[in-house]
Amino acid sequence: MAPKTSPPVLGTRALNRATLHRQLLLERAPMGVADAVEHLLGLQEQNTSPPYYALAARLDGFRPEALSALMESRAVARIVSLRSTVHTHTARDAVALRGLAQSGAVDREIAVFVARGGLDGVDLDRLAALSRSLVEERPRTPKELREELSREWPGADPPSLSVAARCLLPLVQVTPRGLWGRSGQVALTTTDHWFGAPGGEAADLDETVLRYLAAFGPASVKDMRSWCGLTRLRTAFERLRPRLLTFRDERGTELFDLPEAPRPDPDTPAPPRFLPEFDNLLLSHADRSRVAAAEHRSRTWTGNRSHRVFLADGFLAGLWHLDETKERTVLTVEPFAPLGRAPRTDLLAEAERTLRIMTPTDVPYEIRVDTPER
Secondary structure: OOOOOOOOEEOHHHHHHHHHHHOOOOOOEOOOHHHHHHHOOOEEOOOOOHHHHHHHOOEOOOOHHHHHHHHHOOOEEEEEOHHHOEEEEEHHHHHHHHHHHHHHHHHHHHHHHHHOOOOOOOOHHHHHHHHHHHHHHOOEOHHHHHHHHHHHOOOOOHHHHHHHHHHHOOEEEOOOOOOOOOOOOOOEEEHHHHHOOOOOOOOOHHHHHHHHHHHHOOEOHHHHHHHHOOOOOHHHHHHHHHHOEEEEEOOOOEEEEOOOOOOOOOOOOOOOEEEOOOOHHHHOOOOOOOOOOHHHHHHHEEOOEEOOEEEEOOEEEEEEEEEEOOOOEEEEEEEOOOOOHHHHHHHHHHHHHHHHHHOOOOOOEEEEEOOOOO
């Protein structure tokens, strides 16, 4: 019997270039906005602007009005899904991926509120039914939902009631919330009501594993768990093992990938990119060293707030800040280390491109570069 061969090892740069390619960050894709949102399995967005900047970094010819139009037509929507956080999804994924996420972080979130006693005496089935009738009568803000539910359960914790409703039901944040250049408070209704079609099945787990690898691979089981918040994923990967390739990273972790997926040469040039807070690239792997060196990771967060970051040579290289007024927009680059002449020139060109896309034509802009601390 021939000896069993060890899986090939993929170094950090090989993983970096493969992931950037899947994330449409190695070169901008000539792809439609809806197709990109679906390929990426959604875009995380605690705030309303990150999906726009995420797509500006990834798509050739992107204009923010294109995503807004999809939201207004209800082809794309904002909903709590993966990791029980707000994502922008296509209508199909808003239903399917929310359904898949329900048994993971979404159910765990409501369990926390139950354990804390905030829902003592509350019949959750009754809460779900009452909440559905309220938000399908007309979209309700979380405050309005809390007030209505508190009339039924005056002894319960009001914030726990509205969180429970959001966890028990697939609630879309309706427009104008999320539209480019417009504002609107969060108002909620069900996916059934918003999309005008009842129900829809949860995403198939095996299919979702394959989609995750297409957008984020090569990846480990723990990587996918970090991305979606689901547990017990090993069984699905084992079912799919005959259809997948396996590798090891430099730490010995087993990685899975699609046979036909691109894995570019590690020396492939990677242009600078400006990414928004909570970008998928930085949140979708347990081991983020393929993008972020260990010494830089803590600098991208303050408490639970994520900062905007930029990539140089494919890796996390600094932060960027945006100061917007009616008179002027200022983009400030804060590198973690001094930039060479060529990287600085390329970075400034990318900053200008980003501002040209995202800034109103009648608002002047400027770019500043902070001197990094030594």
